[in-house]
Amino acid sequence: MKQPRTAYDDVQYPSGLYRTTHPDHLAAMARLHGLAAADPRKARVLEVAGGDGFNVLAMAAALPDARFVNIDLASSAVARGQALADVAGLANARIEVADVVEAAGSLEDEFDYVIVHGLYAWVSPPVQEATLRLIDRVLAPEGIAYISYNALPGCHLRKAVREMLLYELRGVADSADRLRHALVILEDFAKPREDDGLPQAALRKTAQLMVEKNRDSLFHDELGDVYDPKALHEIVAEAGRHDLAYLTDSQPGGLFHGLPGEPLDDAAVVRLAQLADYRDTCFFHQSLFIRPGRHPDRVADPAMLGSLLAGAPMGLRRTGRTLFEVGEGKFEVGDEVLAGFLEKVIRCAPARLSLSWAAESHDYCQALLHLANRGILELHSLPFPGAIQPGERPCANALVRAMIDRGETRLFSLDHRLIAITEEGPRWFLSLLDGSRDRAALAAEWDAAGMGSQTDVDTAIRQLAQAGMLSA
Structure with a gap:
């Protein structure tokens, strides 16, 4: 059956790679909580509404024995992605046209990892519910589901600016005209005024961030038909009605949401994470879900951390005996063992180094977790999948x-x-x-x-x- 044309056929959403959706990372998050997870090298991975599927195609190129499926309603995006997969000979990846609502009642495969990035807050409640039904239908007993979404309370600011935009764009139907007018409105609104108080300054900062976005992302994210950010406790409740339980957050800054350091039940874990959202004015979540009854550890076990590997984030460098930089952030590591380990991680990149040396130390376990939570260190379940020392006949994938x-x-x-x-x-x-x-x-x-x-x-x-x- 021919699928209807979508806004994503008219205005292409930019392709991207999302490292925190990678099965290697998701398996590492599971292991930190004492849970088994499918070996990413042989895993079955589904991405829902992944556009042209570039995210999973790159995974498939690195993990040839794993199997990847991407579904999306935009037929033009799917055609681009499948054509690229065919030319590259990626037999382990399929990019298919499918409606989430229909797939929730018909998809028969089982998957170890299910990725839903950039969908949930931009679709209507019936499609949100269908998304959770689809995950429930296909997620393996030891599987992990990833759902990202704009979060409250921070996105109350974004909603307010969006409402202003939509009000001013009434009667402007053409896509290019809407985007052009929206940018003029945002640029003007973002300019500071002399009598601005804290609320006005916060809204203007939000508008400025919208101005700086990719234009096609702005069209879909801020000017789309639906914008429904969620509080963490809301999506946890919605997921719970579909046999899914909260594990943790996948992004740096959220690592301790699932590891509060006390043996709490799931409800108490969610309550603490929600309170942290209010305290930190959270704007975005990458929530991980598992099947109920798996009893994840809520206190970090050094042995579990010691089973993982550490990698360097892009741009990490040492600037002094105890000083490091990553991105625009500068930090100091006073402990000589930790500083020396970070230096090795930098020098060996893209190789990843074992954390087994910290397996019996609570103090080093906590220190390494804090580095990972700040985005200074990356945690992996797999060695780097490429060639560190290329052979006589070097090969790019x-x-x-x-x-x-x-x-x-x-x-x-x-x-x-x-x-x-x-x-x-x-x-x-x-x-x-x-x-x-x-x-x-x-x-x-x-x-x-x-x-x-x-x-x-x-x-x-x-x-x-x-x-x-x-x-x-």
């Missing part, structure tokens, strides 16, 4: 090469990061790395193209491996 052939400049690494490569030389060189050429042949083509004056082939290969771009 087929999906990256297919994307280069299509002229795309937003590529990805095998540790699930977006990487922009706009220069023609590196893009051309990546396209050569299909495993058929040895280093001597690559060097000959490199020199013939006049690239030898910039750097040698071995250095170029090493740099691509350090960026996490090579599979062999």
Whole structure:
């Protein structure tokens, strides 16, 4: 049956990679709570409303023995994604047109990980309910479901600015005109006024953040038909009616929501997390759910942390004996053991290092968890899935090469990061790395193209491996 045309067919939503949806990360979150989770390398993964499926296609390229399915109602997005999967030869990924409401009553497969990113707060209550029914239908007994959504109380501010926009855009029907007028309104409203108090300043800051967004995201997120942010306790109650129980939050800043440090029951865990939301004016959640009755640990066990691996977030660097930076944040690590470990993590990236050395130390366990909660350290259940030291015939994964052939400049690494490569030389060189050429042949083509004056082939290969771009 032909699916109706959607707003996402008319205005393409930008593709993205979401590291906190990756099965490697979700399995690590489960293990921190003393729970078994399917091995991500052989897992069955469903993404609901994932657009063109780029998020799961990148996962599929890194985990060839796992199985991935993405469903979305926008047929044009699905066609783009499946075409890319076909060109890249990704036999372990399917991008399909499907309606969530219909799939909630018909999808027969079982999945270890279910991802619902960027849907729940932008659809009507019947579709929200169908989404939870779908998860209940397909989630394996030891499965993990990820649901992201705009959260309250913070998004009361966003709702207020959206209401102003919609009021001023009455009668403007054309999509391009609505977006153009919305930007004019937001830019004017975001300008500080001399007599602004705290409420006005907060609303103007919210408007400025909207101005800075990707234009297509603004069109769908702020100007869409539905905007229904949720308080944590509300979505937990809604999920509970569909045999789903709250585990924790998947994003940095929310790690201790599920590990309050006391052996509390689920209701008390949710209450504390909700109170933290009010205290911190939470704007966004990435909530994880499991089947009820699994009794997750609510006190961190050093042995569980010790079974994981640590990786470096993008941009982490050491600036002094005890000083580090990541992004725009600066911090100090006074403990020599921790500082030395962070230095090793930085030097070894994209490889990941075992945390087994902290398995018997409560103090180091807590310190490492606090680093992870601040986004200074990443926790993984799997080793890096690419080549750290490429062989004689280096190979970039087929999906990256297919994307280069299509002229795309937003590529990805095998540790699930977006990487922009706009220069023609590196893009051309990546396209050569299909495993058929040895280093001597690559060097000959490199020199013939006049690239030898910039750097040698071995250095170029090493740099691509350090960026996490090579599979062999």
